[in-house]
Amino acid sequence: SEEARRAVAYALDRAELARIFAESTGLPQENPVSCQLIPPNIPGYVPYCPFTTSGAEPGSWEGPNLSRARQLVQRSGTSGAELVVAISPYIGEELGRRLITMLRDLGYRAELRVEESEQGVLLELSPDMHVSVMGWVQDYPSAAQFLAPLFSCPDPDGGPSVEGAGEILYNLSNFCDPDIDRRMQRALDLQLTDPHASARAWAELDHDLVDQAPIVPYSTGIRVWLVSERASNVEVSPQLDVLISQIWVR
Numbered sequence: 001s002e003e004a005r006r007a008v009a010y011a012l013d014r015a016e017l018a019r020i021f022a023e024s025t026g027l028p029q030e031n032p033v034s035c036q037l038i039p040p041n042i043p044g045y046v047p048y049c050p051f052t053t054s055g056a057e058p059g060s061w062e063g064p065n066l067s068r069a070r071q072l073v074q075r076s077g078t079s080g081a082e083l084v085v086a087i088s089p090y091i092g093e094e095l096g097r098r099l100i101t102m103l104r105d106l107g108y109r110a111e112l113r114v115e116e117s118e119q120g121v122l123l124e125l126s127p128d129m130h131v132s133v134m135g136w137v138q139d140y141p142s143a144a145q146f147l148a149p150l151f152s153c154p155d156p157d158g159g160p161s162v163e164g165a166g167e168i169l170y171n172l173s174n175f176c177d178p179d180i181d182r183r184m185q186r187a188l189d190l191q192l193t194d195p196h197a198s199a200r201a202w203a204e205l206d207h208d209l210v211d212q213a214p215i216v217p218y219s220t221g222i223r224v225w226l227v228s229e230r231a232s233n234v235e236v237s238p239q240l241d242v243l244i245s246q247i248w249v250r
Contacts, residue, residue, distance in 0.1 A: 005213035007072035009035070009051040010065045011102050017095060018219035021133075024092030033061050034220045036210050037136075037146045043195065044143035044202030048210055069106055079107035086113045086129040099131060134172065135221065142191070143202035148184050151175050151209060164188045175214035180205065 014033040035049035047059025056062035073079050083103055087096035096112045103110035113129065138145035148165030153176035155161045160169045162184045183205055190198035209215075225242055227234050230250045235243045 001076045003072045003076035004078045007069040009213045009216045011069035012218055013064045014061055014218035020095045032220050034217050035061055036206050037217055038143050038206045039220045042143050043199040046203040048207045073106050081108055083108050083110045083130045084113050085131040086115050091133050144188050153181050173214040
């Protein structure tokens, strides 16, 4: 239920999960916490985080709110449910164990299952798996790349129903809302005629999806590039990373 999903969003210790993930994978430790899918360097990003302790700065996450989370679990009627947390070895068992602890604190009976995956993360879940962790990277710098492939309703051929979302649907949460689909299609179409209106539409969609919590983001990944003191004119593209052809070397 939405209340149960929101309970998890309130209970998640995003800073701890970001730290554990960085240690398990060897990725940068400086990954900032986040409550939303669209990252700060993408048009349509407007800071938003309703799932935090009271008194936090607007749009920022300060810490988990377990009392609010437990209230929502009780209201949802899901307390005591059995949950399977499926984790790939790349993500790491420590992160899985932390999720198990959180879910048990909320009143669920949770167990951990480690599943091998050639992609590093689990892109498909069997019906008896209820919770998992995945990462997401865009093909090109657009808010559509962070929302449409993950939240579109499926077409009969298995792809996203939103035209322009890509060929493959990665909707692990099985979220489907025809109104959200229509709004995503409208935001995609506006990118060609009114980029500013499109960005506003994506921001509204991002916030509405955060509220419904079909996926609960906890961190935005960053990349760190080390360059020689002899290098200058180092330019970084949000799509292509460091532009090697532009670097000057003394």
